[in-house]
Amino acid sequence: MLVSQIKELIDGEIHTCTDKMDIDIKSACGADLMSDVMAFSKENAMLLTGLVNPQVIRTAEMMDMQVVVFVRGKKPTREMCELAEEKGIVLLSTELSMFTACGILYKAGILGKGSDCE
């Protein structure tokens, strides 16, 4: 599913890399615990999280994640946006809760890969 479609589905706001709306996302992971993202999520290209700090961007970078969605109305800081822009990571935010955002995307065909971080 294209990032542009994801943005529509979760009524998202885009914060970085507006030129990357055509990235195709097949699987995602939802977590507030970056330790778990690093331990359990091996193949997911998108992270949904309620955590807002620069280490979220670092974690996404190390895990080859191309898109991060901040849920529950949280917005990335300018520092985070700059880091994400530099790393080529798309940052989106949505007013939806983690559960609802994940539910909508799962229903639309995005899967969770890896063990505990589905």
Add this chain to the structure above:
Amino acid sequence: MSSLSLIKKEYDIPANDFSRAGEASSNVRKLLTQLGVNPAIIKRTSIAMYEAELNVVIHGNGGKARVEIFEDRIEIFVYDEGPGIEDIELAMKEGYSTAPDFIREMGFGAGMGLSNIKKNSDRFVIESEPGKGTRVYITIYLIEEGQ
């Protein structure tokens, strides 16, 4: 195993600087990408080194990382002169953590770090003693098994 390293890098890991934590790992990642290393190996290296780097920021009062790239492997040596680890076996246990609350609020300190380094390394050695800091040696082979 060749003993001559092709590239040698050293990075400072500043204490308690969470906006910079991960910079060393990010640099190594960039370097490996430029060298055309297999993406799966880059990911394992990134995860292992980033976890080790975070440990130094969180627990070690800052330290250094030395990275050497050989023809057949990457060797990462991360060390600090922090308080050290009293019981390494316990520290290796998934879920065991001594990280303070503010680290947990940042999404870390779940007690997965050391085991995750081990999981992503081909060879992992940790040496530590209370009052004498911690040294972590990580080796990752550049050729995946079966290739």
